[in-house]
Amino acid sequence: MHYFVTGGAGFIGSNLVDRLLSQGHHVTAFDNFSTGQEPFLLEAGRAANFSLVRGDLLDVPVLTRAMDGAEFVFHLAANADVRHGTLRPRFDLEQNTIATYNVLEAMRSCGVQRIAFASTGSVYGEAQVIPTPEDAPFPVQTSLYGASKLAGEGLIQAYCEGFGFQAHIFRFVSILGERYSHGHVFDFYSQLLRDPRELHILGDGHQRKSYLYVGDCLAAMLWAIEHAHGRVNIFNLGTPEYCQVNESVDWICGHLGLEPHRIYSGGERGWIGDNPFIFLDISKIRRLGWEPALTIRAGIVRTLEYLQDNRWLLERR
C-alpha cells in the first residue's frame, strides 16, 4: 500500500512513517516543517520506498502533485497548540479546517478515497458525560482548536457521504512518547532543567487529564483501519484511566529525583478554554479488540527518558 502522511515529520507522523515502512509499505511524508523535525525522519530517509515532500497544505498544487499515486491518506498535520488559539484564531482555521478541505480536494483529484484523521477529544468541549463516549450529547466547543478539528471531522464525513470516501476519525487524548515535542511533560522538564528548585504549574494542579503512549496510538489506528469497515468510523483513543496534573508532577519529579517548590497559577483551568477534566470512554475500540499496553505513568516516564536522551529538542526553542 502507498500511504500519504501529512505532518509526516511531526511527533506522531514520523513514528507512523517508521511503522508503515517497517511493514514494507510505500510512504510519502508531507510536511511544512513548522513544527516537524528533520532528525525524526533520519531513519525513514534511508528507506528506498520513502519520499518526503516539503510543502504546505495551503498550497494545493504542490499538495496534489505530491499525493499522486497514493492509496491511503493519514491526515495528521495540524496546528496542535490548543492553548494559544485566541492569540491567532486564523491559524487554526487555516492549518486545521482549510488544510483538511485541501487534503480532501487533493484526494478527489488523485482518486484517493480512504482517509484516517487525527482529531481530538477537545471536540467534546467540556463534556457533560465522563468518561465521554463517541456518541456523547452534541457538544459545545470551548476552544478554537476543538472547533477547527470538529470542522475537519464534518468535512470528512460529508465527503464520505457525497463522494464515497471511507474515513477513520480518531479523537485523541494527549499523546506522549518518543519525539514528543510539546505539552506539559516537555514544559515541566524544560523548567526543571533551567531551575530544579522551582516548578510553575498552570491552574491549581487538580485538572484531570488523559494521556496515551504514541506506540499505543499507532497500534490503535492501524488496528481500527484493519477491523472497522463502516463508511465513517469514529473512535476515541486513550487509556482507561486519567491522572491529576499533580500526580504527573509527582511522577516526573520522582523520575528526575527532584523536589521543586511548586508554584500554582491558580484556578480550576490552566488557561482560557482549558478543560479541567478530560477522560474519554474507549470501550468502542476495546470492543474491536485493541488494548493500550502502557499506563499513563509508564508513558510519562518513557517520554521523560526520551527527552533526557534528546536534549536538542528542548534547546531548539
Next chain:
Amino acid sequence: MHYFVTGGAGFIGSNLVDRLLSQGHHVTAFDNFSTGQEPFLLEAGRAANFSLVRGDLLDVPVLTRAMDGAEFVFHLAANADVRHGTLRPRFDLEQNTIATYNVLEAMRSCGVQRIAFASTGSVYGEAQVIPTPEDAPFPVQTSLYGASKLAGEGLIQAYCEGFGFQAHIFRFVSILGERYSHGHVFDFYSQLLRDPRELHILGDGHQRKSYLYVGDCLAAMLWAIEHAHGRVNIFNLGTPEYCQVNESVDWICGHLGLEPHRIYSGGERGWIGDNPFIFLDISKIRRLGWEPALTIRAGIVRTLEYLQDNRWLLERR
C-alpha cells in the same frame, strides 16, 4: 439598538430587517446580492435608520468598516443550497465557514460581542433520535452544507469561550413564507406554471420534512434573544409536526386547483445526502415561552399566495 444583519437582502434577512425597523431599531443590512433581492428592501430603504452595504463577507476590510457602530450581529448570510454541495464544495467552505470566521473577526475589531446565527437542522445529519433535540447524540455530517454550518457553530462557540461573546444559535428546519425564493414549493410551483399537467418529484415522495413560517421564525429568534441569557444559547426552530412530500404536493395542487401527473425520480432520498426524515424537537424554545402560530400547511399556502403575487421571483432565473 443598532443591528447588523448579514444576508439582509435575502429571504429571512429582509423580513428581519423590516421587523427590526418597525420596532424602532437602527439596522445595517450587508449583502452581496448573490441571492438577495433589491425589491425585498424597498420598504426598508425608505426608513431613516436603515443603511445597506453591498459587499461580500470574504472582503474583510469592507465588512469591518460596515460593522462599525453596530451592537448586535444577526449572521444570516449563507449559501443555503444543501442540494448541490458536491458540485462546488469550496462554496460552502467559503460562504458559510470562512464567512462566519470573518464576521467573528470583524466583531472583535468593532467591539461587538453579541451574535445570533442561522444554523440548520442539517447539522444533525441523519439523526438517530427523532424528534431531534439540541443535545442529540454527537452527529455525523451527511452534507457539505451541514458540515459548513457545524463549523460555523463551533467557531462561534469558541469565540464565546475565548473572547467573552454571547451567542444565540438557531437550528432551523426549512423556512417558508413571504420572499421565499428557493426550495420545494418554489420548484413545484415553477414546474406547474410551465406545465400544469406534470410534476417531477425528487425521491419517492415519502420523505418526511419540517417547515416553519418565516414570521414564526423571526418571532422565535427575537423571543430567544430576549429570554435566554446563557453564553451559548442553542435552539431548534420548527413546528411540532412534519409532513410527507406527497402531502405537501396535495396541499399545493389543492390550492392551485390542479391534478398533475406525478413523476417520481425514485429512491428514499431526493439527492445524495438528502435526509429522508427531518423533525426537530422544539421543546426547549417552547419551554422558554414561544409557540409557532402557523401550521406547516398554512405556511405552505401562505408561501404559494406570495409566489402567485410575485411572479417576478420565478422569472428571475
